[in-house]
Amino acid sequence: MADAARYWAVVPAAGSGRRMGSDRPKQYLPLGNRTIIEHTLGRLRTHARLSGVVVVTAPDDAYWPTITIPTAQVCCSWRTAVPNAATRAQWTAALARTCA
16 A cells, blocks of 8 residues: 655745734734744644645744744654745745755
């Protein structure tokens, strides 16, 4: 029997919060005792069919280095793509090159 297919998750986290009028990107807003991105990564790390997770951040993201990525029971590889891109279309193309 063949192994079950495995996948990579892509977490777009390059927003600025500008449309929302926030002082920070919404992925870094608190939700309970952690940020939204920390909740997201915490859930993804336990998914049995993931080979890896790519978190796409903005080039000038000052918040990402402060995030704690859970390492216990990590299912997969973690990678951060920081494309030099101003639009979602540009960073999507950069991401495709990163994961090729």
